[in-house]
Amino acid sequence: MTTERSLIPNPSLVAILLVIRDSAGGNLVFHYPPQPRAEAAHNTSSWRIGETNTDYTSSNSSFSSSSDDDDEADDRKSRSTVRLYGGGIATERSVVTSQRSRSYDQRSSRRRRDSDHEYDEEEDDDDEAGEAGAEWEHVLGFRHDVLAGLLSVPRALAKSRFELSVDHSVFLGYPCYSRVDGTWQRKKKERKPKSEGPKGEEEKEAHTSDADNDDDDAKGNDADDEDPDAAALSRSKSPNPPPSERKKIKREPRKIDPTPSKLAMFHIVFVMNPPQLEYHTRMHDMYDVAKQFTMALKTQQSDDDYVAREAEKILEIRERGEKRGDSMHELWSRILRESTLAAAIAALYQSISASKIAHLKVNDFDFALQIPIMLETSVLPSISEPQLPGMHLTTLRTIGPTPNEGEDALMTPHFALLFLEDVDDIIKELILDQDQSSLNASFVQFIQNCRPTVSFAQMLSPTPDASAPHPENPEYQYIEYFARHLIYWRKARAILPLHYRRYYIVSPNADMKRLVSQSAVFARLFPALPPLPKMLSLLSGKPRPYSAYIPSKDHRQAYMDMLAWLMRYGWVTNLLTFAYLKIPKDIKIAVRERQKREQAEAAVEMIQAATVGAAAAVNNGNSPRMMSTSVEKSIANGTVIPNASLREIEEESKISVSAGGDSNISNSRPRTGWSDVTDSSTTAPSRSTNPTTNTPGTPFEKMESSSGQLEDSVVYDPSRATPLESAWIERLTEGQPPDIVALFDRLVKYLDGRHAIECIALREAISKKELKRVLNAMDRYIVYARHW
């Protein structure tokens, strides 16, 4: 129910709080932003992706927002509101409010406002509200101390997910307590493999810090430990930044002196306001971030009391500021300057609430966090669904950030990477931050070698008709690994390699609102080519191969570069071809006739079974009703069939079908006559309920059993064809040369409307020519559909 909606990033993050507990009790040490607005995230239950939400857009041009960080939050709010309902029809403005009020939450919140005012008034605290110094007395409509008490949880609730909601504010976190003796250090671990370099250790420190004193709720990041290289680059569900972001600090193992810390507990609380219908997904996404951040802090806390020191520092600054009578703004900017923890919390808030990747640094430990976003979708949202403008459209199950079941292992080597940022920038980032290990060198090399026109398989062996590398090929594994890493960190997307013979259309999901700004970027990048609107206009007509738009061979490279750019920003999508298998009536008649013949031949040994089957079919209580519907249908179709003869056909077809299925089994799979007999006598007699195959009755079978009429039909899933369907399919190739028959048998499973024809040759490692020959030969039986 919420899957579609969750395609739209909506972090629903209102604020991040740092709560501690020490000898003096619970204390809300720091919160960011200084004046969180509980309602802000609430309204963005979006109908449209805000442009600012996708990471890669901000890098593209001078047109993107130049607002500085301080008013980012407010600015974002207003912008997203504008875009959500962005139609351009100004009169709609007044309706916007009413539409918002339609949401379930909103309504109840309004009702609440009507009834009880006490707390709501406090929610609107503005700069002018209250006397100086008291600005931070209330946070999110709660008194400071009430909030601190609420969130400094008892020890019994520590080390597990904390989720509390008060009215519309949800507080999410993972409270961490010191050990019972007051220390934070972990027990010395003995199980570290000796082989690991310092890099690996660093990694492990971040990952396994919670392993020995945390319960099962801690997700096993330890899984990465198996391969030190893999661990160094691990991405999924781990607090690791991309290699580009991570700085390896060779830290001397600290002398651990187990002095009890003053800090008893710290709790990073993420205050959220998710739309009710997206509640569970939003909370789930944020919890991953919250826990990873908390774990990173916990490691630092156990290393050198980092959180305790920072909390003390922040409290000191606040105390001083309060004495001086500083404004909240002054105070907060001082805290952010002087405390790295506060700065990290602020950075985390800024990035996560904008659906960006947060690059964080706590106590010299660099890492990155994000809520992963979708980069592509297969379904075009309808007019009444939330819109996803700019999101790439494809039904191809390309490579995701992590290997998953939906992927097609035979296809993955045939995809290519399309970078979503400037390649030079990605490499620059990488080189800046890295020490020159061999792994990074090969990573850089990989990035440099990637072309959107070259598949992974072709990268490995640049011959034109390269067969797919073996999945166990270590070189290939590295490629796939790097690719997934880049995809996870939103640097790239996997696509079917671009080719000038393929078809590209203006994506129905293209974000037309960005045309003005992007056309300027386009003009700068491709000054020699036609302007962007012109190009899109060209691509608007009847679909043609891309080569049709390229004026000459010399232009090819420039046009392919442009195509990559258009793909990157979702302006175009690859038009693929899908095929369905059509069974015409004459084939069905032929099959029926042959089966009747075979049935007669088999009658001698099958006589017993056939009688049973036929009798049951005739005795089937449904028969009379079916017949009448068939008559109606035939009349509706305009074919006049005399009643009597129809009856005959009906009876005959029933018998032949019910027995035919079984005889067909005996044809395709050699069996003893005896088992056939038992088969047909133990299974249900009527075709409509025949469970001899696992496939549920297809409509054709329904149609046939209910009317007895043979009509053209479409086979839905040739790979799981019923025996009767198999007989039809077999019949289709009759009279074709044997090589075609063999190939068609191999390819028929792709004619289900789900496999792009463009992928078949690659997947089956046959030549395009061969494929074309088969498809041409069978053209009469194939219905083509073209979409993405």
Added chain:
Amino acid sequence: MVPTSTSTHSRQPSRLTPFQSSVLQNRRAQEHHAETSADIPGSSRIYHWIPQEPGKMSIKCIFYSYFDADKGPRVLYQVPENSVTPSADTPSVPPTLFSFDELSDYIIPKQQLCDRLITFCRNRYRLLGYPICLEDDKYDRNEFIFNFAIVLDESEEFSSYKPVVKKLARLFKALEEQMGFLWNEVTRSSVYTLIEQVMEDLNSYCECMIPINESNTINLKLFPAIPPPPPVKAYHVPISTVRFESIMDSNWDLTMQRIIPFIDGVNSVRRISELADADYTLTKKCISELLYYGCIIIVDVFRFANIYAVNSELYNFVNDGAGSTGTATGGGGGLQEECQAYISNTGRLLDFPAILDLYTSLRQGLTVGEWSTENAERLKDVDVRRFIQFGIIKGFLYRVHKYPVRIDDGTGVVASVGPANALAGSSVDLHALALGAQEAGQGGSLVGGKMGKSMTTGSGILMADRSLPLLRYLDGAHHFDSICTDLQQSEKEVLKNLAAYPIELIDR
């Protein structure tokens, strides 16, 4: 309460109580494939709402707790026993759901947190409570804090329980204020039976009505949370999924009563408001309301000049008959039979491969007009409008919209006339602009100055072209449907007015 004609118009559509209840019933009915209009293919994509499965036993526990002056927070009654505190008989057995003592701070909180809905997750259960604090001299510490909490599975969609918890709390608050219901040990003893009944009824029937005394009844009902409707545009065409005449009565909103006769699957929202002589804004509100309750679905304006193409949902249409999806509509069989019947205008049915062939032959760059000429022979029994509409409603066909874009000759950049058209948030009434209102244009440029982050080109053009407000639509963000309904001109007229400008048409 019967709304009067004047008040109806000013009311928020969200308060259309009689309407709301009747359409909600309708939504329920649709789940059981009854009462729906046989004529219109109800789109299974629209109905996100899954009704509460009766007998699912969503509520795991209801308990009543209060602050005891001597013993602190404690649970007095819990259904079932031993859920959150060990029962008196077997004090050694730990509670089955979670321990009340661990969470008592959040169930019986400080006074500042009372009268608020508080939820808490523990042990994969979600607790919903609404603590109430009453102040009176008669109580031990001059205050009495109690809470009726409901426990659900953590993964449960809990929004429909929030109002229930709140209502329950408010009801007992009223009872306590009226007659000391909870403080008095005699009346208090009925609480166990009451919460037991509430839990049983809500779990079984999603509603309950339990009389307490002659003036008080526990009246609760779980309402589903329905996603907000999409923004309604002037060029949207509503199609009803219900028979309005059977559910509409005189209590309905007046605008609603006026516009409903014009919802015929052909008229756009703008046109409906004109035909019904109803205010456009109110019309949109009504349409939005109907959409919210699933009484209508929205399609685009059908014209023979439109372009359509199949999309990735086609597979589901073809595969629907296989019975693998639970979304097959209606009692009349699969999607394909539904399609055969819906598109036919003579009663003769096309076989499915022919239909599939026709749908797949619709493509980018080919108007419906051209397409129907190409396929005239096969389409002679087919109502083309219904043919297209079926595909749109079922979601396997999409409309390729045409966007006029004006490019600046020199730079090749899209020439934009001020940012007001790109930013819908501006208060400029574009309709007024279409009539050439000068001051509105000024307003637009002012707004542009304020918001003009994305505005570096075309500001010079703004002044020159104020006379032709049409140009505001040419930044690529507006398709012809939207332009034509806004300006109330035909596509031809619009194109004629644009003849003097370098225009590119983008189909998307």
